[in-house]
Amino acid sequence: MTTNTIDVVSYCRVSSQGQGESGLGLEAQREYIDRAAKQNGWNIVGEFVDVVSGKLAIEDRPEGKRALAACKEMGALLVVAKLDRLSRSVHHIARLMEETEFKVATMPTANSFQLHLFAALAQQEREFIANRTKEALAALQKRADEGDSQSAEKIARRTEALEKGRTEANRAKASEAIQQRVNSWQESVRDPIDLCIRKGGRTLQQVADCLNGKGITTSRGGNWSSIQVSRVMKNLGLEFPSKETSL
Numbered sequence: 001m002t003t004n005t006i007d008v009v010s011y012c013r014v015s016s017q018g019q020g021e022s023g024l025g026l027e028a029q030r031e032y033i034d035r036a037a038k039q040n041g042w043n044i045v046g047e048f049v050d051v052v053s054g055k056l057a058i059e060d061r062p063e064g065k066r067a068l069a070a071c072k073e074m075g076a077l078l079v080v081a082k083l084d085r086l087s088r089s090v091h092h093i094a095r096l097m098e099e100t101e102f103k104v105a106t107m108p109t110a111n112s113f114q115l116h117l118f119a120a121l122a123q124q125e126r127e128f129i130a131n132r133t134k135e136a137l138a139a140l141q142k143r144a145d146e147g148d149s150q151s152a153e154k155i156a157r158r159t160e161a162l163e164k165g166r167t168e169a170n171r172a173k174a175s176e177a178i179q180q181r182v183n184s185w186q187e188s189v190r191d192p193i194d195l196c197i198r199k200g201g202r203t204l205q206q207v208a209d210c211l212n213g214k215g216i217t218t219s220r221g222g223n224w225s226s227i228q229v230s231r232v233m234k235n236l237g238l239e240f241p242s243k244e245t246s247l
């Protein structure tokens with residue numbers, strides 16, 4: 001067990017006011033940081049929360065700027081739940097490394113080189129997500145063609161809107177907006193699902209029960225089923241740990 005206590009400043013970021021008010025995403029970030037603090041002997045001396053896009057560098061965010069100032073004033077380290085809470089830009093993260101020492105709760109032992117590598121991989125993942133967006137739209141059409149009523153209803157609504165005079169450019173924007181909302185919602189439940197797995201969920205139903213117990217609903221506001229968990233985990237690339245890993 002770690003005997004030396006390290007003072008840390010907790011920094012969380014959500015992208016929308018809705019996430020900030022509901023706690024969706026914010027609660028999971030706090031839980032990641034609290035768990036890492038207990039496991040690594042960190043003493044949380046302050047917390048700052050921004051409701052802002054990750055496109056802004058942390059020093060350009062209201063609470064981010066205050067968090068950095070608090071670290072300097074108290075001689076503390078900055079701690080975030082995940083690397084993308086700092087920034088989605090490799091350039092921003094590399095610049096921050098030169099000015100401030102920070103830790104990431106989900107990989108507390110990672111050094112600067114490893115964090116820079118993870119940031120580069122995350123940027124590549126975003127490019128993969130863009131490709132998956134196109135694939136998801138094609139899959140929606142395929143399910144509709146195969147008789148799935150919900151998919152067919154979505155396609156019908158889109159078709160009806162298009163018939164009201166949307167231009168080709170607006171059609172593309174509408175399709176992209178729909179999928180962005182889907183992607184955004186799925187990303188909002190990534191951390192809660194991950195936490196349910198980390199807490200011992202080893203079956204789809206156990207994860208569903210965990211999410212329902214936390215009061216986290218599906219995109220339609222209902223309870224989770226194992227099938228819905230399976231679909232979202234697959235889309236997010238989340239997996240259960242192997243038996244070797246869990247030993």
